[in-house]
Amino acid sequence: MASTFTSLCASGLPEGIEEGELRSVFSRAGLLHVRVARSSCGASLGYATLDFESSSAAAHALAQHDGGKLPGRQTRLKLAASKSGSGRPSLLTYQLCVGNLAPSVVDADLFD
DSSP states (O other), rough: SSSSEEEEEEEEETTOHHHHHHHHHHHTTTEEEEEEEETTTTTEEEEEEESSSSHHHHHHHHHTTTOOEETTTEEEEEEEEOBBBSSSSSSSOOOOOOOOOTTTTTTTHHTO
């Protein structure tokens, strides 16, 4: 396993999305791990964390797939916190991933 990796946060995912579907889309981009956020009932919350083997692999996946469609829905990708070899989050950057928002919510609403 690589000693460092970079994560992407995927949002706008369809309700029924499974880890295997995301794995098949991103496997050629150096995907190491995928985790779909789920409610206590097991339903997808509309976002996932994708961990890649390197920052260049994550950047390539971001460039290739941001704004793409997964089963009928436009998916957004954003860089998330990088992890160090210790498995602890880097103190350099953090990103908050917010899911399960109403379709009418825009970025500006989150900054008010």
